[in-house]
Amino acid sequence: MAKDSEHMSLADQLKAGLQDSIAFSRGELTLKTTELPAPPPSMSGRQVARLRHELKMSQAVFAAALNVSPKTVQSWEQGDREPSDVALRMLQVMKEHPGILDSIFRTPARAKKQVATRRTGGGRRKRAARRAAC
Numbered sequence: 727m728a729k730d731s732e733h734m735s736l737a738d739q740l741k742a743g744l745q746d747s748i749a750f751s752r753g754e755l756t757l758k759t760t761e762l763p764a765p766p767p768s769m770s771g772r773q774v775a776r777l778r779h780e781l782k783m784s785q786a787v788f789a790a791a792l793n794v795s796p797k798t799v800q801s802w803e804q805g806d807r808e809p810s811d812v813a814l815r816m817l818q819v820m821k822e823h824p825g826i827l828d829s830i831f832r833t834p835a836r837a838k839k840q841v842a843t844r845r846t847g848g849g850r851r852k853r854a855a856r857r858a859a860c
Contacts (some may be wrong), residue, residue: 766814771805776804777821791831792816 734742739803769777778788778799785803789796792813801807809817820827 766811766818769802769809769814769817771803774799774809774817775803777817781820781824781827791820791827 746755752759774812779783781788783791784797785799790798792799794813802809
């Protein structure tokens with residue numbers, strides 16, 4: 727089928743599709759087959775809590791890493807709710823590759839110190855400037 731099918735009329739797209747089908751049945755065209763990954767494994771509330779404890783994370787930090795609320799993590803762990811497929815995939819990655827969390831979420835100590843200095847220093851400077859202006 728033509729690669730620019732977005733700009734083709736519906737009739738032209740159907741015609742091209744039928745021509746591709748005929749070419750495939752004659753052996754003139756090979757189709758690419760893509761295998762989809764298996765769905766993520768399910769996790770019980772106890773398994774979620776165990777993973778969080780193994781990673782030495784509080785519910786709040788764990789929630790931030792998954793981009794969900796701490797209440798959501800709490801409800802998973804208590805068995806009130808089940809993680810979505812997206813969350814299950816993230817939990818799978820966290821379980822199988824715990825080191826990836828350090829590379830994604832941890833900033834070097836130097837960068838943390840600079841951010842903290844800027845925030846603290848900037849606030850003090852602004853307050854001092856306000857006092858001087860009075």
